[in-house]
Amino acid sequence: MKSILIDLDGTLYHGNRMIQGADQFISQLRRDQIPYAYVTNNASRTPESVAAHLVGMGIEASGHEVCTSALAAAQYVAQQSPGARVFCIGETGLRQALVEAGLQLVQEHPDYVVQGIDRQFTYETLAAAMRWIREGAMFILTNPDLQLPSHDGLTPGAGTIGAAIEAASQVKPVVIGKPSSVLMNYALDRLNIRADEAMVVGDNMLTDIAAGAAAGCKTALVLSGVTTHANIEEHMRTAGVKPDLIFENLDELQDWIKEELK
Template sequence: MREGITIKSLLIDLDGTLYHGDRMIKGADLLISQLRTNQIPYAYVTNNASRTPESVAEHLVSMGIEAVSDEVCTSALAAAQYVAQQGPGARVYCIGETGLRQALTDAGLQLVEDHPDYVVQGIDRQFTYDKLVAAMRWIREGATFILTNPDLQLPSQDGLTPGAGTIGAAIEAASQVKPIVIGKPSSVLMNYALDRLNIRADEALVVGDNMLTDIAAGAAAGCKTALILSGVSTRANMDGHMRAVGVKPDLIFDNLDELQDWLQEEFK
């Protein structure tokens, strides 16, 4: 299964792949050090739309994983670029937190409270019924509905919490309009990361713990994929996840140590 794979760069998932919450997964720091030592291009690719790239990098560094903000690709950044390319300077009604709002304004978009061209929604822990009403009305009047990422649940120290996809489901039900999805399992976020690294899809290896998002998105973008059995997809549920998305990973590793060994052989 590992024969014939040639790659030049890595697109790496975060939660469940390099860390669980505030705890680094064994080998994550060594993996990144290995990539840097061997000058292998890589990017951190995350569905998280609430944090800025600077905040994501700080979180990684706090656990001992080397990172700078330029290495971080979030669904917020990809969503902002998507909207700015479709409608430069467009009016946007934003349902989201700091990372999304900053990405939109940095892309030259106008954050407005009425008559938007786009409704862009991510995780919003201050979501209200009034925001739902506004989003529904603007979308029904013609605003394009953009969803940063479809994650229904998020892990927290107190257990699972509703994710951006749960809020998106409410807006979709109210407006009767399906959103354009940017984050994994969509290929849009992966294509954004590929453009940032200036590499072709067939030169990239997507590394992640979730068949339903990471591996599905990598396959959709035309990348090679490596499943790490450290998070959502496990030996027990892996076959079911493969059937659910209709794709198989090119590589499967039990842990990051195995991935590092493979990379060592690959980049001799």
């Protein structure tokens, strides 16, 4: 294991509250000079915004360490069709990623419909997306999360909007974020490492661990978020994979890494 791909919400923090040991875990990786990346399905924030959120909780971070589904989606489209015309359904993080990848944001006759979370999503946007996809635009979904945690409880995620567009257009999207391997492969390329040299750390069997397994990485489940002792067997059956390692918390994971380095 030469590097670590780390999930965020449920692994390092819950909302605006740092999970115990997250700051020490990252500090130890830095001291041991173990390459790592923060890998998140979040497509609404820029890497700099994600890093600022981490720093605000006391976790060391910088924008270049953050890999979002928005960045991976933008790269995916740009590699397939440099300079393509894109109808973007999303927020700042996605729009900025697409523009920085050299893609054109348009409202008419796009080559691609790229969709993430959009809290201003309307019926008119749904109708436009349906029309362009049925006319041949490729449908790209940044991440399939159906629900997102918030201070008011769960809210609809990008996957919920994507389900509406899929139902209207009758076309399945290309999924970029976890549990797809596309986001993980993007992060591996950023670190310039092979999949068999990396370990994916996350709290969710259905997304983090499934994506790590799909990419060919070693996987470590931390029981601090979505997957718990109560549902782990059900989640493993649903995901169709098992984590290589299971830890109660980040302290246990940190101790394991120390032993590996001896």
